[in-house]
Amino acid sequence: MKSFPSLRLAAVAGAVLLASCGGGDDDAPAPEETRAQDSRTFTATPATTFAAMPPLAGASQTDIDTLNGTSRWAGVLNGAAYRVEVPANWNGRLVMYAHGYAGTGAALGVNPPSIRRHLIMNGYAWAASSYTKNYYDVRAGVEDTNALALEFNRIAQANSRPLPAPTKLYITGHSMGGHITAAAIEDEAFATARNKVRYHGAVPMCGVTGDTVLFDTFAAMQVSALAVAGIPNYPFTRWSEVSGLVTGTLFQTFPTPAAPTTPITTTAVAGARYASIVENLTGGPRPLFAQGLQFGGSFPSAYGTFGGDGTVNGILNRPGIDTNAFTYTITGDATTSAAINAAAQKVTADPEANRLRRDGLRWIPKVNGEFRIPVVAIHTLGDLFVPFNMLQVYAQRTAARGNSQYLVTRAIRGASHCDFTIAEQVQAFSDMVAWEAGGARPAGDDVLTPATVAAPTYGCTFTNNTRGQDESGTVNALRPAIVAQVPCP
Structure with a gap:
């Protein structure tokens, strides 16, 4: 894949420098302002491991051994709880998982990826952070996920399983985690983040890919x-x-x-x-x-x-x-x-509300469409909390930056927020990996042509209503009604 163009990064970094120095070479950077989020305290519960994934009904002994035979490490890194899982037959690839909005409580929690079984059974390691803060703190999500990726080998070494550096590093996430996923691969994030990571591919799911x-x-x-x-x-x-x-x-x-x-x-x-x-x-x-x-x-x-x-x-x-x-x-x-x-009244933003910061990422990191790695983004059509227009904004911005060849968008016929089947998520991830490995750009859906989006069969191509043991309660509750009311041909 192409590397980040140095001129583009230099331009972003230059903008940050100007913002931090006030334009004068002799000006000392003023301290950054604080906000309500900065004074809030959160607690990560220490742990050293977590449970193996339960086998599917009727699983073979080989599959059971694979699930039980993983290395599972848990801990706290810089105030954020984490979990890491590495199969015995690790394929050298690491998947970072970014969880969604966790509310406003003080307790920090870690969620495994929904496609955990697929990752383990196919040799992928995965890691997930609780982030150091709750609320809608995408800045913390990007920094803490990146920090965990950078710490992966030291965690393995400390747990008596020294490993080589990952050959590939992917990122995926749901909802706010989809925002974290999309922001983490942007040029601006690489230029301004304190923890800098180059990802090889990404799968934002039901993500806030239109940021603000x-x-x-x-x-x-x-x-x-x-x-x-x-x-x-x-x-x-x-x-x-x-x-x-x-x-x-x-x-x-x-x-x-x-x-x-x-x-x-x-x-x-x-x-x-x-x-x-x-x-x-x-x-x-x-x-x-x-x-x-x-x-x-x-x-x-x-x-x-x-x-x-x-x-x-x-x-x-x-x-x-x-x-x-x-x-x-x-x-x-x-x-x-x-x-x-x-x-209708007009509400106008303060232009300084989400400016570039002098101390790292914006408070709400931007998704500008400035990336050059394979991205497969999926979104449910009936989602009204993180609506389908988020995927449309992502496609528009990416096209405006001349990067559409790196983005595949897919519409899924779900009626709620993030109610994908496991099969739909696995397909998106597998197609991204095959693409990143040198395969053809996978097929997707046109999300910008109104007549296409309005067609009765729109979203049928990548919808897979087959449900398995690992489905969410929302999927199990809603998919039968969806299939009955608006079936695909």
């Missing part, structure tokens, strides 16, 4: 809800005062929009309008949007973010959300769409 556009999208959902409900100028941060009124106006039984009746009620009309706006904000007309809203369960999480101050719970010091780039579209109703766009 996710929070902009939530804000656009909120201001359009206020406009459709008839109170467009109600103060943005005082949502809690009118949330009951707005919800009652737009929804019959939240989160399902009020159904048309005879005669058609005002609530039914408002609900249908708002549902159409949300559909268009989150990726446009597409299969599985209706199921995502009706029973996918992810929309309430998005709705629950309304009324924030734009700092992402103290990750930023200034409001960083912006709705100025959004257009609110009610499909088939240009007149009402125009009225909503005229009425």
